[in-house]
Amino acid sequence: METTRQTETWNNPPQENKKIVAGICAILIGGIGVHKFILGYTKEGVIQIILSLISCGVLGIIPFIEGIIYLTKSDAEFYETYQVNKRPWF
Template sequence: MISDFLTEMSEGTPPPAGGAQIPGAEKKLVAGILGILLGYLGVHKFYLGYTKEGVIQLIIGVCTCGLTGIISLIEGIIYLTKTDQEFVDTYITNKKGWF
């Protein structure tokens, strides 16, 4: 068993993955960063497919000179602190639009 592993490593074959990445989890980092940096324009909402929420946040953000930036900062931090599974369950599968 160990010799098989060492043989595979010496041949350049990567070891089998311990766990496959959860579909949709790759959006977590980008959505979090967009929420923190450009969230007052609702960009993170559009990225996640929440068009209605994105338009609402964009209109309010423009009319209030970016006041929605505080909400977006909080959302971005929430996105980044959730586990991949929690993020996918909450925002990809269940389509929770706010917080």
């Protein structure tokens, strides 16, 4: 049985997993929505900034929890959930 391996070519670059960067940014500076922008969720990033300003940072617990969730998922599960299926919240 022959298995095929995806090779890197000019028109088929390897997929980038942003799990570590998004998770650490969510934990450290999540109140300003940086982790949302890293994952490509511009609208949700702006919403996160507005919620942080309105609540004077109290809702900063939400990105902290998101960061922990990001870091505890397996690489494949994170990639499938947040980068392929584009699930913006939790």
